[in-house]
Amino acid sequence: MEALLEVRDLSKAFRSGGGLPGAPQRRLQAVDRVSFTLFQGETLGLVGESGCGKSTAGRLILRLLEADGGQVLFRGRDLLKLSSRDMRPLRRDLQMIFQDPYSSLNPRMKIGDIVGEPLLIHGLAKRRELREDVTALLERVGLGAEHYDRYPHEFSGGQRQRVGIARALAVRPSLIIADEPVSALDLSIQAQVVNLLQDLQQEFGLTYLFIAHDLSVIEHISDRVAVMYLGRIVELAPAEALYHAPRHPYSEALLNAVPVPDPDRPRNRPFVKGEVPSAFDPPPGCHFHPRCPYAQDICGRERPAFVDQGNGHFAACHFSDQVGKFRTF
Amino acid sequence: MPPLLDVRNLMTYFFTAGGLVKAVRGVDFTIETGETLALVGESGCGKSMTALSLLRLVPEPGRIVEGQIFFAGNDLLHVPDEEMRRVRGNQIAMIFQEPMTALNPVLRIGEQIAEVLRLHKGQSPAEALETAADLLHQVGIPSPKQRIREYPHQLSGGMRQRVVIAMALACDPRLLIADEPTTALDVTIQAQIMDLLRRLKSEREMATLLITHDLGVVAENADRVAIMYNGLILEYAPVRDIFNDPRHPYTSGLLACIPKLGEKRRRLTTVNGQGAGGNSPLSFLDRCPPEFAPRQGNLPGLRETAPGHLVRRWED
Numbered sequence: 001m002e003a004l005l006e007v008r009d010l011s012k013a014f015r016s017g018g019g020l021p022g023a024p025q026r027r028l029q030a031v032d033r034v035s036f037t038l039f040q041g042e043t044l045g046l047v048g049e050s051g052c053g054k055s056t057a058g059r060l061i062l063r064l065l066e067a068d069g070g071q072v073l074f075r076g077r078d079l080l081k082l083s084s085r086d087m088r089p090l091r092r093d094l095q096m097i098f099q100d101p102y103s104s105l106n107p108r109m110k111i112g113d114i115v116g117e118p119l120l121i122h123g124l125a126k127r128r129e130l131r132e133d134v135t136a137l138l139e140r141v142g143l144g145a146e147h148y149d150r151y152p153h154e155f156s157g158g159q160r161q162r163v164g165i166a167r168a169l170a171v172r173p174s175l176i177i178a179d180e181p182v183s184a185l186d187l188s189i190q191a192q193v194v195n196l197l198q199d200l201q202q203e204f205g206l207t208y209l210f211i212a213h214d215l216s217v218i219e220h221i222s223d224r225v226a227v228m229y230l231g232r233i234v235e236l237a238p239a240e241a242l243y244h245a246p247r248h249p250y251s252e253a254l255l256n257a258v259p260v261p262d263p264d265r266p267r268n269r270p271f272v273k274g275e276v277p278s279a280f281d282p283p284p285g286c287h288f289h290p291r292c293p294y295a296q297d298i299c300g301r302e303r304p305a306f307v308d309q310g311n312g313h314f315a316a317c318h319f320s321d322q323v324g325k326f327r328t329f
Numbered sequence: 330m331p332p333l334l335d336v337r338n339l340m341t342y343f344f345t346a347g348g349l350v351k352a353v354r355g356v357d358f359t360i361e362t363g364e365t366l367a368l369v370g371e372s373g374c375g376k377s378m379t380a381l382s383l384l385r386l387v388p389e390p391g392r393i394v395e396g397q398i399f400f401a402g403n404d405l406l407h408v409p410d411e412e413m414r415r416v417r418g419n420q421i422a423m424i425f426q427e428p429m430t431a432l433n434p435v436l437r438i439g440e441q442i443a444e445v446l447r448l449h450k451g452q453s454p455a456e457a458l459e460t461a462a463d464l465l466h467q468v469g470i471p472s473p474k475q476r477i478r479e480y481p482h483q484l485s486g487g488m489r490q491r492v493v494i495a496m497a498l499a500c501d502p503r504l505l506i507a508d509e510p511t512t513a514l515d516v517t518i519q520a521q522i523m524d525l526l527r528r529l530k531s532e533r534e535m536a537t538l539l540i541t542h543d544l545g546v547v548a549e550n551a552d553r554v555a556i557m558y559n560g561l562i563l564e565y566a567p568v569r570d571i572f573n574d575p576r577h578p579y580t581s582g583l584l585a586c587i588p589k590l591g592e593k594r595r596r597l598t599t600v601n602g603q604g605a606g607g608n609s610p611l612s613f614l615d616r617c618p619p620e621f622a623p624r625q626g627n628l629p630g631l632r633e634t635a636p637g638h639l640v641r642r643w644e645d
Contacts, residue, residue, distance in 0.1 A: 049515035186371035187542060191586035191597035198596070213515070220588035220597065243591050257520035258590055259545030263568045267549050272517050275485050 003073075004175060004207050005038040005061070010070035012053075012060055016280075028279050030056045032231035033070070035306070038175070043201065043208040045222030045239070047215060047254070049276060053231040054211045058177045061209070062094055063087060074175075092122045095168035099180035101160030105152040111138070112148035115166045122171050134170070141166045141196060158189035162196070169200065177209045182217060194221055215258050219243055224312075227251045230279055230287040233306065237313040247315035247323050249292045256328050266328065286318065293326060294319045331402060332359035333536050334383070334504060339396035341375075341382045352378040352391065354560035357631065360504065365530065365537040367551035367568070369544070369583075375560040376540045380506045383538075384417055401503070419449050422497035426509035428489035431496075432481040438465075438492050439477025445499040464495040469525055487518035491525070498529065505530075508540045523550060544587055548572060553637075556580045565631055566638040576640045 011033055018025030031053045038044050046054045059065040061072050063079060072079040074090065082090070098104035105114055116134045119125040125133045135145045141162040152160055161181060168176055178197065182190040194217065200206060212218050218225055219239050226236040227250065235248035246252045253272040274291050277283055283290050289299035298318050306316040317323065341353040353375045360366045368376045381387050383398055385405065398405040405416065425431050433441055442464060443457035452460060458477060465473035468491040481489055490510065497505060507526065511519035523546060530537055539550060547554055547568065554571040556564040556579065564577040575581045585598035631639035 049517065187544075187583055188371065188586050188599065191588075191599045194588070195597055195599060215516070216588045216590050219590055220593065240593060253517055255590065257516045259520070259523070259543065259549045261544040261548045261572065261584070261587060261589065263548045263572050265548075275487055275518060276515070 001039040001042070003037045004040045004075065005209075006071070006073040007037070007057075007061065008035050008071040008073070010034045010057065010060055010072065011068045012056055012065065013068055026280050029231050029282070030279070031060060031067075034228075034231075034233050035070075036226055036233065036236060038207055038209060040174075041201075041205055041207055042223040043210050043221055045218035045225040046209060046211045046228060047213065047218045047225060048228035049213060049254075051276065051279060052228040054213075054228050055179050057228070058096070058179050058209060058211050062091075062096055062177060064096075089122075092118075092124075092171045093174050095171065095173040095176050097161075097164050097168050097176060097178040097181045100184055101157055101164050102152075102184075104164055105160055107152050110149050110151060111143075111155075111163055114152075114163060115170055118167060118171045124171060134166075137166045137170055138163075140200075141169070142192070156189075157185050158193060161185060161189075161193050165193075165196065165200070169204070172204070173206070175207045175209070177211070179211045180213070181210075183212060183214060190217070197221070215254055227254065230276065230282050232287060232316065233314075234288065234317070235313075235315045236306075237315075238311075241311065241313050245313075245324060246327075247309050247313060247320040248288075248317045249294050249319075249323050249326075250288045252323055252327060253291075256326065286316070294322055331399070333362045333364075333401060334360040334538075335397075335399040336379075336383070337397045337399070339379065339382055339398065340394045341378050341387055341391055342394050343391040345390055351560055353382060355396075356557075356560075356562055358555050358562065358565060360536045360538060362503070362536055363530070363534045364552045365539055365550055367539045367541060367547045367554045368557060369541060369547055369554060370557035371542060374557045376557050377508055379557070380423065380508055380538060380540055383506065384421060384423060385413055386417075415449075418445060418502070419500045420502055421504045421506065422500070422502040423506040423508065424490070424493050424497050424510050426512050428486065428493045428513075429481060431493045432489060434481055437478055437480055438484070442477075442492070442496050442499055445496055449500045460499070461495070464499060465492070467498070468492075468495045468529075469521070470495070485518075486514055487522065490514060490522055494522075494525065494529070498533075501533065502535065504536045504538065506538045506540070509542070510539075511546065512541070512543070519546075526550070544572075544584065556583070561641060562631060562639075563641050564639065566635075570635070570638050574635075574638075576634055576638065577642075 010031055012031040014028045014030055016026050016028065017023050034057055036044065046057065048054045056065065060067045067080055112134050115137055116130045119130060119133060135148060138144060138147055143159065143162055182193050185193060198221065201208060210221055222239045224237065225239050225242045226233045227248065229250050235242065235246065235251045242251060246255060272291050285300045285302050286304050289295040304316045304318045306314055308314050309320060336356060336358050339353055339356045343350040343352055356379055358366060368379060370376045378387065382393050387393060393406060439458050439461045442461035443454065446452045446457040446460050447454065462473040462477050465476055470476050470488060470491050511522050514522060527550060529535065541547060551568045553567050555562045558579055564580045571580060575584060588597060629641060631641050634640050
């Protein structure tokens with residue numbers, strides 16, 4: 001398999017406070033030396049709880065935010081080193097779908113113009129043919145010619161997300177970063193949009209970085225899954241291996257916590273105590289150690305290395321061979 | 330013994346400038362003491378308006394236009410406002426999806442809980458603060474004596490929801506209405522909060538009306554389930570029957586379209602229709618099998634198709 005995108009040691013810190021005299025400035029390491037590879041045509045799921053840095057990582061890759069360090073190699077070129085002029089033609093190749101289909105569409109623009117604008121900007125369509133091209137795109141995502149002249153407020157959440165998908169698709173990208181694309185949608189609509197994304201991937205050979213907090217959706221759509229906790233990737237594995245044999249205690253905790261829609265299955269008891277610590281002041285060593293039932297002295301002192309445990313199953317845990325003891329099913 | 334709560338033919342309509350919106354179109358259900366009934370449906374199906382109707386807190390321009398709500402034998406739609414105020418909090422308490430909306434940002438959390446105890450239980454200020462700390466301890470908040478002096482913004486989302494639960498429990502309600510109590514929380518915190526609600530329910534013999542769209546939460550917490558769509562209950566049954574023997578196509582559709590952990594499938598099954606935008610016509614029932622599809626004329630009632638298993642279908 002060919003690597004389309006290689007992310008190496010990507011890092012980003014935010015600073016807050018310090019505005020008032022005497023107020024201390026605090027530093028928040030949102031993304032902490034994150035590395036992964038995206039192979040051509042695959043879906044990599046990036047999962048974690050709110051504030052873990054998964055969306056920031058997505059934005060850094062597209063340079064919607066500037067990284068502090070690391071490399072983002074797209075077809076071998078480091079995106080982080082490009083000037084904004086050199087970056088512009090590449091933006092066609094790298095598209096994004098956002099979580100909130102209500103705020104990511106301009107309320108004063110017609111649907112046809114929203115989808116058509118990127119085609120004009122990148123010189124991919126002539127004005128005369130634009131209507132035809134856009135209509136074909138709308139039809140491909142399950143909308144129709146009758147929607148061309150309507151405004152976003154006339155659409156349901158699911159339909160708006162289809163518009164967002166058509167807009168991303170318009171410029172024939174090779175990589176789409178989808179940031180929580182279905183989490184604002186109702187169940188029955190979620191399934192439709194997930195299926196649509198999978199169909200489009202087949203048809204256009206797309207590669208997805210799929211960012212979400214819903215483990216069931218992530219497991220369903222992803223070939224491989226990366227789990228983030230407090231700015232770091234703690235585990236990365238093929239989706240089925242992660243589900244059946246997690247090698248990091250945090251992944252195990254997440255899997256245990258998901259309520260299962262089967263009343264005959266024994267109920268999962270939460271085994272992880274406490275809450276995610278503040279990202280301003282993360283615990284030393286392994287960030288998860290204060291909540292971890294496997295933790296020993298070393299976990300509070302040394303950051304565990306992110307190592308291949310075999311068959312492309314990476315985990316950053318000093319005791320990853322023990323993980324699985326608390327699995328509730 | 331009559332049930333603790335017996336809702337009959339409840340209708341809540343909104344008289345908007347744009348026309349009449351029938352949010353709740355004739356809903357019937359009961360809840361027994363100590364039981365959890367889950368009210369399940371997608372956004373806009375009327376589940377939250379049903380809950381607000383029980384407390385007579387329907388916002389303008391909405392109005393309960395018909396029905397009866399028997400709570401411990403009294404029809405809440407006919408009690409005077411003064412008495413209704415005592416029912417809220419004392420007898421029926423409610424918690425919401427976003428705990429910040431239920432907390433006053435400029436009051437210390439101890440004072441907020443103590444206020445409930447002073448007003449509803451007539452406790453002295455000192456006594457009320459003591460009880461508040463004890464309640465925080467019961468809902469699993471560490472070092473409650475310090476926490477009562479903090480403001481809501483100093484707490485995490487999970488801790489705030491625990492505070493709201495403590496406040497709801499302050500007067501030992503007989504019925505707790507929980508409207509999407511964990512939707513805004515992360516999955517590990519959600520598991521902790523649902524665990525807490527289950528523990529409190531069994532300790533206090535409290536009945537719960539659990540409003541949610543998460544079928545996993547339903548399966549793990551409900552005794553019985555009502556599936557709502559477009560202001561109506563379509564199916565109403567014990568939790569096992571809903572999951573193992575769904576009899577309405579909408580219920581089976583919902584169950585089929587959720588991805589399940591560990592059961593990787595090539596495609597998700599979908600329910601027809603792209604969802605109704607705003608007040609637009611039905612999207613699902615239009616295309617469902619003929620015996621369930623809505624017709625002109627009388628609205629059919631829920632019919633019992635197996636013991637305790639009710640389904641709404643249109644008759645010829």
